[in-house]
Amino acid sequence: MNMPSAEDADRLRAAHTRLLQTLGAPGDSDADISTAQQIPVTILSGFLGAGKTTLLSRLLNQKNLTITAIVNDIASVNVDAALIKEQGAEAIALQNGCACCVLGDDLTETLNEIAVRGTRPDAIVIETSGLSDPQGFAQSIERHPAMALDGVLVLTDVRTILERLEDPQARELVCRQLDCAHMVLLTHLSPNERTDELVATLSQLAPGRAIVELTQEADPVDLALGAALKGARPAPASQRHDVAGWETHVIELSGPIDGDTLTELLQEIPPDVWRIKGTFTELPDVAMELQAVGGYWRLRASAQASDELVVIGKPGEGVHRFAGLLRDLCDA
Numbered sequence: 297m298n299m300p301s302a303e304d305a306d307r308l309r310a311a312h313t314r315l316l317q318t319l320g321a322p323g324d325s326d327a328d329i330s331t332a333q334q335i336p337v338t339i340l341s342g343f344l345g346a347g348k349t350t351l352l353s354r355l356l357n358q359k360n361l362t363i364t365a366i367v368n369d370i371a372s373v374n375v376d377a378a379l380i381k382e383q384g385a386e387a388i389a390l391q392n393g394c395a396c397c398v399l400g401d402d403l404t405e406t407l408n409e410i411a412v413r414g415t416r417p418d419a420i421v422i423e424t425s426g427l428s429d430p431q432g433f434a435q436s437i438e439r440h441p442a443m444a445l446d447g448v449l450v451l452t453d454v455r456t457i458l459e460r461l462e463d464p465q466a467r468e469l470v471c472r473q474l475d476c477a478h479m480v481l482l483t484h485l486s487p488n489e490r491t492d493e494l495v496a497t498l499s500q501l502a503p504g505r506a507i508v509e510l511t512q513e514a515d516p517v518d519l520a521l522g523a524a525l526k527g528a529r530p531a532p533a534s535q536r537h538d539v540a541g542w543e544t545h546v547i548e549l550s551g552p553i554d555g556d557t558l559t560e561l562l563q564e565i566p567p568d569v570w571r572i573k574g575t576f577t578e579l580p581d582v583a584m585e586l587q588a589v590g591g592y593w594r595l596r597a598s599a600q601a602s603d604e605l606v607v608i609g610k611p612g613e614g615v616h617r618f619a620g621l622l623r624d625l626c627d628a
Contacts, residue, residue: 334444342451344426344571345589347483354516364417411442450477474502543611545619549603553625568614574605
């Protein structure tokens, strides 16, 4: 763990206070809501496939707190929200993509609805799209009189982060996500994996932030909630990414597909394809979930199949062709 030194504690708290001032004053409200009445909101950010939904599921499975999940996805099909709902948890889906750019009103309306409930949750956790800049979410929360920003967690996949940092397009977004972090969580670690060099790299990109390995043994509530008290961050850059710079394909499967054929296709995922996720029906009639990040992929049984897959990557022939091959699986 890379934690701020005691010597820097006052400076980091001051940096956090200055940041909150830059995020904007609370919006106009007829009600004067005290800090004690505000609902704490945690933001889960990180690039495509970093493990945000997995951590959110762990948080929702604990029994000590009532947590409402708000899930945003880059495509019109909100795969992650559907997976959360399968667990019987409340998951509010924000559709149509890049919340940091275009979802401000939808997010505010959702927070308004939660704020006026007779029984309010103990906490709200927002899972952002892997292509979102979390600054916009933080601004919406800080402007809402009934909400308090509890922390911004940026999850980082140790298997793919260095490759993303070498890609100019991906690096720009990854760095902005890290800029906004209170805490950086390292995910998908192998047993006994050494992360010293990676931590040194991330410490340069996110100075002063705690960098923590997210293991199966870690208490998700203790680790993920209250992150604003465990680190600080400088004011992030105001620039936004161009959502048109990513290519997204929503593939509606017309019927069951052959699992062996799919497995062969997944062995050859092109480097321009960054993320694949969704549920489908495998022959003869088994609901399956697919999760893929770069060349890493996983298939497992699902409660139900939407028969829709989402493919996200860099614009170009590689992504377009691979999406076409997935569409053709129904005819194989």
